Amino acid sequence: YQTISNFSTASPDLWAQLAQADHIWTNGDHLAFSQASGLYSAAAGTAAQLESNYSCAAMADDGLWYIAGTNLKHYTFTAAAPEILSSQLAPVSSCQIIRAANQLYVIADGTLSVFNDALEKIYSPVTFAQFDAGSNTLLYGNDNELEIYTPSRHSSELILRSITPISSAVLNQQTGYVLFANDGKIKAIELDGRDHRNIYTLLN
Numbered sequence: 001y002q003t004i005s006n007f008s009t010a011s012p013d014l015w016a017q018l019a020q021a022d023h024i025w026t027n028g029d030h031l032a033f034s035q036a037s038g039l040y041s042a043a044a045g046t047a048a049q050l051e052s053n054y055s056c057a058a059m060a061d062d063g064l065w066y067i068a069g070t071n072l073k074h075y076t077f078t079a080a081a082p083e084i085l086s087s088q089l090a091p092v093s094s095c096q097i098i099r100a101a102n103q104l105y106v107i108a109d110g111t112l113s114v115f116n117d118a119l120e121k122i123y124s125p126v127t128f129a130q131f132d133a134g135s136n137t138l139l140y141g142n143d144n145e146l147e148i149y150t151p152s153r154h155s156s157e158l159i160l161r162s163i164t165p166i167s168s169a170v171l172n173q174q175t176g177y178v179l180f181a182n183d184g185k186i187k188a189i190e191l192d193g194r195d196h197r198n199i200y201t202l203l204n
Contacts, residue, residue: 014047025059030077032057032064039066041077050075050082058097065097065104072106072115086118098138100131103151105138112140114151122149122156128169135173141166146178148191159197160189 017040018024021033031042032050039054040047041064050064057066063076070089075082089108098105104115105122112126113119122140129140138149146160146169159178160166169180177188179202186203 011045014042014045017047018042023057025057025064027059027061027063030059030063032059032075039068041075043077055092056095056097058099060099062099065099067092067095067097067106067108072119085115089119096129098129098131100138101133101136101151103131103138105129105131112149114149123147130171132171132173135171137171137173139169139171139178141169143167146180146189157193159191159193160199 017035018033021035024031024033026032033040033042033047034054034057037053038049039051039057040049051066051068054066054068057064063074065072065074067073067089070087070091071084072086072089073082073084092108094109096107106113106115106119107126107129110126111124112122112129114122125142126140127142129138131138136151138151140147140149143165144162145158146166147156147158148171149156160180162182164183167181169178171178173191176191178191179186179188181187185201187199187201189199190197
């Protein structure tokens with residue numbers, strides 16, 4: 001609602017651009033959007049182009065994080081220009097950025113990395129990742145594996161390996177399980193692996 005009220009005096013041109021936007025990001029105070037291959041910020045009722053060509057982006061409370069060309073950038077909406085965090089990325093054809101708990105994760109062409117002054121590889125291949133704020137961990141995996149990365153230990157732990165495809169995995173720290181779909185069923189696997197991780201079928 002705050003973002004909408006901030007744009008109550010937006011120009012007709014900005015509204016027209018937003019209507020044609022491919023993606024719109026907001027953190028409640030600021031707004032960014034993409035149109036075709038371009039990336040734009042919106043402020044004071046008008047739009048400004050940040051990049052003519054970008055690969056992926058994510059919005060968080062501390063601004064917009066994105067990849068353009070071989071650069072990983074951060075834009076705070078108060079600075080005159082985006083900050084270049086890394087300029088040595090390999091060109092990517094697909095990517096995803098996750099910003100959570102002061103950590104920055106990037107999946108670039110199937111490789112998951114965390115940014116610590118430079119991108120540090122965690123694992124590959126990775127097709128999905130999601131951060132769980134309750135446990136401060138990152139659940140990630142591919143069609144056959146589920147793993148958890150703990151930022152405080154800078155380490156990963158294998159939760160499950162399956163010869164049949166895994167999908168729709170969700171970490172539920174409160175119950176101590178990861179829920180997932182496999183073999184046409186909804187299943188749950190224990191997070192606690194000190195002895196043996198039991199797997200339960202919840203729905204056939």
